[in-house]
Amino acid sequence: MLEYLEAQSYELSLRKVMSYKLMLTLLIMTSKAFSSEYDLAQMQQGDLLGRYLSIYQNSEDPLSSTKAFEIYRQGGFTRNHSDRPNFGASTDEYWAAIELVNGDEQRSIIIENDHGIIDYYDVYLIDASGIRSILEAGDQQAFSNRYLKIRTMNAQVILPPGKSTVLFRSQGESTNYLSLKVWDEAPYEEAMRWDFLLIGLLIGAHIVMIVYNAILAISMRDAVYWSYVVCVSLNLLLHISAINFGQFLGFHLFGFETYSNHIQLVLIDLIIISSIIFSWLFLDMKHSKFRSFTLLAKMICTVSLINIFVNNLWSVPLTSIMVMLSSAALIPLVVSLGLLRYFKEGYQPALVFLCAWGTYLLGSAGYLFVSLGVVESNAFFYWGQFVGGAAEVSLFSIALGIRFSYTKKKNASKIAALNEELNQINRGLEEKVQVRTQEVQDILTHIHQGIFTTSDGLTIDQKYSAYLETLLGCKALGGRALTDVLLNDSNLSSDQVDQLKTALSMALGEESLAFDINNHLLPDKLDFKNPEGRQLMMELDWNPLIKDDVVDRILVAIRDMTEKHEMQKQIDQKGREIELIRQLIDVKPERFSQFRKVFSDMMSAIDPIVEHQIITHDDIRSTFISYHTLKGVSRSLDLRQLSTVIHDAETLLVRWRDEGKAQDPEELRLAHQRIHDMFQEYIEINDHRLGRVVDHRFIQVSRELVLRVIEGVEALGRLPDVLDDDMLSLKKYYYKTPEDIVYEQLDSIRDIAEQLGKPLPKIHYVNHNFGLSPQAAEIFEKVLVHLIRNSLAHGLETGNERISRGKAERGEITISLSETSKVLTIHYCDDGRGISLKEIQERAQKLGVALPSHASHQEVVELLFTSGFSTQKEANNVAGRGVGLDAVRSFLNDISSAIGVELRSLPHYPDRFGLDFVMSFQSECYHRLASEGISQVGAA
DSSP: OHHHHHHTGGGSOHHHHHHHHHHHHHHHHTOOOOSOEEEGGGOOTTEEOGGGOEEEEEOSSOOOHHHHHHHHHTTOSEEOOSSSOBOTTOOSEEEEEEEEEEOSSOEEEEEEEOOOOOSEEEEEEEETTEEEEEEEESTTSOGGGSSSOSSSEEEEEEEOSEEEEEEEEEEOSSOOBOOEEEEOHHHHHHHHHHHHHHHHHHHHHHHHHHHHHHHHHHHHOOHHHHHHHHHHHHHHHHHHHHTTHHHHHHHHHHOOOOOOTHHHHHHHHHHHHHHHHHHHHHTTGGGSTTGGGHHHHHHHHHHHHHHHHTGGGTOHHHHHHHHHHHHHHHHHHHHHHHHIIIIITOOTTHHHHHHHHHHHHHHHHHHHHHHHTSSOOOHHHHHHHHHHHHHHHHHHHHHHHHHHHHHHHHHHHHHHHHHHHHHHHHSOHHHHHHHHHHHHHHHTTSOSSEEEEESSSSBOOSOBOHHHHHHHTOSOOTTOBHIIIIITTBSOOHHHHHHHHHHHHHHTTSOHHHHHHHGGGSOSEEEEEOTTSOEEEEEEEEEEEEETTEEEEEEEEEEEOHHHHHHHHHHHHHHHHHHHHHHHHTSOHHHHHHHHHHHHHHHHHHHHHHTOSSOOHHHHHHHHHHHHHHHHHHHHTTOHHHHHHHHHHHHHHHHHHHHTSOOOHHHHHHHHHHHHHHHHHHHHIIIIISOOOOOTTSOOOOHHHHHHHHHHHHTTOSOOGGGHHHHHHHHHHHSBOHHHHHHTTHHHHHHHHHHHTOOOOEEEEEOOOEEEOHHHHHHHHHHHHHHHHHIIIIISOOHHHHHHTTOOSSOEEEEEEEEETTEEEEEEEESSOOBOHHHHHHHHHHHTOOOOTTOOHHHHHGGGGSTTOOSOSSOOSSSOSSOHHHHHHHHHHTTTOEEEEEEEEETTEEEEEEEEEEEEEEGGGEEEOSOTTOOOOOOO
C-alpha cells in the first residue's frame, strides 16, 4: 500500500501522503496479535515456528496482503498449536501470521519452509514502514526468487528493532502444510550442506543398485533385472521430486523456474505399472497356480495408463484420487502374491520380497498420511519414504540374488533327485524290499505308540514303530539325533535337555541301579510342535533293556495325549457355560431383556469412539462414564464375568486419564471387543441354551401404543369408575415409579453393602404417585446406580459405627417426590456421615482444581460434580474413580433435566454437612398416577 501511495505521489499533496503513512503506521502499531510472540533473543537455530502461528483459511477469491493483515488485526486468525500446521490436500488459500520480537538493533534472519512441494508460497514483512513482499516462491513461481537457490524455500528477513509481523501465504493443488524454521544465515548454510550430503547418500544408494543390476541384466539376459532397474529409477525420480530436489535440479541444470504438478503423479502411475511387472517376474507367477491374478494386475495397469494420458490433462485433484485408488489396489496385490507364493508354494525368495515392500510401506504410509492431512509432519515422515525406498531397493537387490541362488539350487536338486532315482533302480530292489518288509514286521508288534530304542542315548536306533513317524511328522528316523526330531521342538529348556542326555549316558552300559537313580531326570510329559505346526501333548515312558546285567538299550514309548487334553478343555468350557447359565437363571427374563437393550445402546455409542486414530480426553471421559455405568448394572444382575471385563477396560481408561494421554488405541479396541464377546456369550446362552421365549398367553405391545391409548382415553374426560383401575394399570405399564426402579436394583445394593461390610440400608419413598416416562426412567435408573453407590461408599457408616453414635444399625435412604408448576422434583438423601467441606477443599488443591480463596459452601460442594473429582483416596470396584456425580449430571442434562445439591447440618457430626440431591424433571418426563395428596412410605 505504501509503494502504491509513493508511486502516485505526484497526484497527491505532500500532506495527504504523510497522512496516509501516519494512518498506516498507527494501524500497524495498534494491531492486536492473536498468536504468541517469538522472541529472537531466545532463538535456537532451526526452531520450528508452527506453535507461534495464527492461521486463516480462505475459500473465496484470493486475498491481498493488506486485506489479510486487516483480518489478522481484527482477530480473524485462529491460534495454531502444532509445530507444522497441516492443511492436507485442500486447494484453499491459507494465511499464517507470527509476531517476531527483535532487540535494539536491526537483525537479518532466514525463514525456511522445508516442505517444498507447494504451488504458491509468499512471505510479507509488516513493520512501521508498511507491508513489504519478501518472497514469492513455490512450484508455480520463479525458483530464482529464493534468497539462497537451494531445494527448500527460504527468505532473508531483515527485522528492525522492536516487534514486527510476518505474514505467510500458502496454496496448492496437492499437499499443503507449513514447516517453518528460523535460522541465522551461516548455521542455515551449514545445515543445508549436511542436508545435501544425506540426499547425495540416498541418491547414491539408488544409483549403485541401478548400475549393479543393469550390469546383471546385460550379462544374464534376464528380464526381471531390467524391470528392477526401471522400477528403482522411477522411484528415485519420485523421491527427488517429493523433497523438491526436482525443481532445484531443473533450475540449476536447465534454467527451469517452475515445476509441474503432473510430474509426481505420472511417476507414481509409472511406478505402479513397473512394480506389477517386476513383482510378476520376480515371483515367477507363470509357474504358480495363482496365475488367475493376471486379470487384476492388468486392470490396475490399465487404470494407471488411463490416468497418465487422460486425467493428467483434465484435473490434478482427480488424478490424485485415481493414483491413490491404484496404489491402494497395488499394495494388497503384490503383498498377497508374495504371501501366497511363500506360505502356499514354498517360494523362498518371496520372504525378502515381502520385507522389501514392508520397509517401503513403513515410510510411504507416513508420507501419505501427512499428504492427506491426517497426521502432523515430522522428520520421520519427511525422510521416511526416501530412506524406506533406499532400504527397499537394497532388499530387492538382495532378493534377486537369493532368487538366483534358489533357482540354481532347485535345478540342482531336481538333477540330484533324478540321479538318485536312477541309482535306486540299479540296486537290488527285490533284496531291499525283503529287508524292509522284515523290519516292518518286527516293529508292527508295537502299534499306535511311538516306540524306539536308543543304544547311545543320543540317536534313534534303526528299528522303531511305524507310528513314530506319524507322531513326530518325520520320515527315516533311524540314526537321527533325538534333539533334532523331538527335543529341540519341545518345551524342554536347554538345561533339561542336557540333564536328559547326561542321565541316558550314565545309565547305558551300567547296572539298572544307575538308571533308577537318574530316572527322575527323564521327562514323563512334554509339549511337542510337529513340522506341520500342530502342538501335541505327549507322555513318555523310559524303560531299560538289560543284557548281561547291564543296560544295553533304553526303550522309549511315546503316547499322544492331545485329544485327551482337548476333551479336558471342553469339560472346562462346559463348566464355564454352566456358571453363566447359573447367573442368567437368577435374572428375570424381562430384566435381562431391558439390560440387553441398554447395554446394546451404550456399546453402540462407544463403538465409533474406539475406532478413532487418536483417543482424546473427551473420548476417555465419555467412554469411562459409559463403562462405569454398564459395570454397575452388570454387578446388579450378578453377571460377574461381564462386570470383570468391563472393569478391566475401565482400569485402562483410568490409567490413560491419570497419565494425561492415550497410549495405544488398539489396546482400547481389544478391551472393548472383549466386552462385546463376553456379552455375546451371555446372549447365546440366554437365547439358545435357556430358550427364553415370549409367553404366548400375552401379546407384546409397544410403549408408544400404550401412551397413545392413555392420552386418547384421558382426552374423553370423566371415565366410568370401572375403568379407573384399568387405566391405572396401563399407566403403570408405561410409566415407572422410583420405587419400581429401586426394586430392580435391590440385588445390586445388597451385593455392594456386603462388599463394603455395611448392613443393607432401608429405603423410604414419599409421595410415589408419579411415574417416569421410559426415557426418563432409564436415565433415573443410571442416576440411582451412582447415587446409591456413593451413599454406600462415602455416606452410610458401618453398623458398629452407627450404634456407637446412637443411630439405628441400618442406614436409611429417602427418596421423596413433589410437583410444582409442572416440574417434578425428586429429593434423594441418606442419614450417613455426610461430607466435610474442608476435605473437599484439600482434595481440590491436591488435584489442581481452581477454587476462589473465599468460596462459599455451595461453591465448594459443587466441586463434587467436577469430572475426575473424588474424595476417596484409593479407587476400588465400587467408588473412587471420580466419575459418579459427573456422570449423574451428564445423564440428566441429556433429557433437559437437572441436579443440584443442598447442605443440611448433622446432629451427630458438627463439622460435616449432609447432602440432599435435588433432581428436577420437566412435564414431558413424568405423569401423575394417583390422586393428589396421597403419600406412601415403604422400606427395603
